[in-house]
Amino acid sequence: MKSPRHCEGTVETKGTESTLETDASVDCGDPDPFQWDTREDCQVRQILDRVADKWSLLVIALLDRRCLRFTELRREIDGISQRMLTVTLRQLERDGLVKRTVHPVVPPRVEYELTPLGGTLHHTIRALVTWTEEHQNEVAAARSAYDARVAAQESADA
Amino acid sequence: MKSPRHCEGTVETKGTESTLETDASVDCGDPDPFQWDTREDCQVRQILDRVADKWSLLVIALLDRRCLRFTELRREIDGISQRMLTVTLRQLERDGLVKRTVHPVVPPRVEYELTPLGGTLHHTIRALVTWTEEHQNEVAAARSAYDARVAAQESADA
């Protein structure tokens, strides 16, 4: 119901699909700091989902004021499929975070870079990555402790 | 290609089969700033996925040094199902980001709050949310422009 439908597939229902979105109609500018993103139809929730996406995160982090070609990105991001890279880049381009430049040469050369808007996001994303790097050991320890507790509990039940 | 499997971070099973061995064995501490998270077996990637998760994001943002009960969280986060709230809270608890307190009363009263570790994450998450709030209009504009371009292109083809 609240699924943020992808825009992949280049649907020809360009005008009709936007009708079900409550983007423009809903005003999310509320003063309550604890109410800001609680409504699923709020645009902030949608953008947050896009921006915090698994692959989007990596692409943005990788495009640190650098131009990267499609294949370069694909090579750098271990595990991403061609399809997901394409889809992710399209979404980011649509959101104005990534600029796509096609060089009319043969073989085709397409380069991706962050837009100014994307550049501002980069810092935030980077902060998230930094936090993860700095605290991964603590998280791992917490996981082990939790798993140990669960295991102990289960053996106690048996 | 390489290992086609996903980042196996999101498991809602017992946790006994969690990938402990790979977590500890793989060392992600590399100096290259552009290599840090490119490998899918890197623990940073897994944690990033968890932390940047749609619901996790909201829960952490909501638990800003407050104790919230299960139902309160559920009510605040519009659109979340009971199941996903439970799963999300479990994951966060396992990762040591959220503390779960059960009050042995009737009716049961369970409260959730951020751990100190979760508190440090909170700032970063908050920054992400703030960015989204501040730039949602630009993103929306970019989307409209993109959609318009696509529409124009399609009508030109026809």
Next chain:
DNA sequence: CTGGATCCGACATGATACTG
């Protein structure tokens, strides 16, 4: 080289019913 399109399986997620 850079994708677009399609097929299809797997898994995450939602809905529902049940429990303590």
Next chain:
DNA sequence: CAGTATCATGTCGGATCCAG
């Protein structure tokens, strides 16, 4: 109230083929 268990399904995402 706070879950757990089960089932249904939609979406994501990978593999493959094809095109410019």
